[in-house]
Amino acid sequence: MPSATSLTIVSKCTVFPDQKSTLQDLKLSVSDLPMLSCHYIQKGRFNADSNGHIYITCNDAGVDFIHATATNISIQDILYPLHVPDCIRGFFAFESTVSYQGHYKPILAVQVTELADGVFIGCSMNHSVTDAVLKVPQGGPRVTFNENEPLSERIFSFSREAILKLKSKVNNKKWSQNSDNANVDVVELMGKQSNDTLFQTHNSAEDVLSRDLRWCAEQLNKNVAAHDDGTVRRFAQDWESNPRCFPLGNLDGASMTMGSSPRFPMYDNDFGWGRPLAVRSGKANKFDGKISAFPGREGNGTVDLEVVLAPETMAGIESDHEFMQFVSS
Numbered sequence: 001m002p003s004a005t006s007l008t009i010v011s012k013c014t015v016f017p018d019q020k021s022t023l024q025d026l027k028l029s030v031s032d033l034p035m036l037s038c039h040y041i042q043k044g045r046f047n048a049d050s051n052g053h054i055y056i057t058c059n060d061a062g063v064d065f066i067h068a069t070a071t072n073i074s075i076q077d078i079l080y081p082l083h084v085p086d087c088i089r090g091f092f093a094f095e096s097t098v099s100y101q102g103h104y105k106p107i108l109a110v111q112v113t114e115l116a117d118g119v120f121i122g123c124s125m126n127h128s129v130t131d132a133v134l135k136v137p138q139g140g141p142r143v144t145f146n147e148n149e150p151l152s153e154r155i156f157s158f159s160r161e162a163i164l165k166l167k168s169k170v171n172n173k174k175w176s177q178n179s180d181n182a183n184v185d186v187v188e189l190m191g192k193q194s195n196d197t198l199f200q201t202h203n204s205a206e207d208v209l210s211r212d213l214r215w216c217a218e219q220l221n222k223n224v225a226a227h228d229d230g231t232v233r234r235f236a237q238d239w240e241s242n243p244r245c246f247p248l249g250n251l252d253g254a255s256m257t258m259g260s261s262p263r264f265p266m267y268d269n270d271f272g273w274g275r276p277l278a279v280r281s282g283k284a285n286k287f288d289g290k291i292s293a294f295p296g297r298e299g300n301g302t303v304d305l306e307v308v309l310a311p312e313t314m315a316g317i318e319s320d321h322e323f324m325q326f327v328s329s
Helices: 030-037 075-079 086-091 099-103 160-170 186-194 205-209 213-226 229-241 311-318
Strands: 008-015 045-048 054-057 063-070 108-115 119-125 152-158 257-260 290-295 303-309
Touching: 063 086, 075 086, 086 108, 152 160, 152 311, 160 213, 303 311
Parallel strands: 063 108, 257 290
Antiparallel strands: 008 063, 045 054, 108 119, 152 303, 290 303
């Protein structure tokens, strides 16, 4: 299997705006501040004052543009293997770069890699483009997970029919709880739960395994109902009084972190060559238990899950018929 070392950098340049910026220091949502310890998404510059507060300064410093070739790698080398190949990593700039390094690195880089029979366009963006009032430790924040742990990565695709079957399986009854969420599908509630970092639901493995999927969704429903306006405001006030970076990783060995969304129009990114063949991401922010959801290429309710697990856990998932029966071949 070709590796990232098969890649050759043809050229690298900095693209500058065609006119000077008239923007002042940007003031964006403080919800991006915790991401300073995260890798660039492998999707101006930062400035810090004497108090350690971080800003983004629109100084027309430009963004990186990289042209590379990997003509011994074909599209089928990327898409056909059961697990996502390591050569993907070489198609993105800023490998293992932490967002705090936006003080001296571009906030955006685009790498265009020519393959044997196609083109891979990799976009890397700073995960925390913000003006912040977050004090950070000397030397900047660090990644909170082991970047070198052995991992297995696979794309699990689900057809519209499979998604409908799953919804039917979970929603075979109406909610018995009399609440504002009474008419919301279980699957939808689980989606809302998993995409909101304020909400964390904890249950033992014994409880989860001895009950059905509906019971799990009901636990999420109770948690969602408990997070009313007052609870969310108290959380925000607590964070503002004591800002801290977001600790990514599987800290207890039994957690899952859900990111992205099948509602993001990933395949609408047409750079002039038509609809993309596939969506893949780099190594950034990947650890045991990280799952990202994307729309399937066919659209119309199809979903792709990018799943990153410890190799032994991945092997267990792949041998689980209850799960794999819903996965497209």
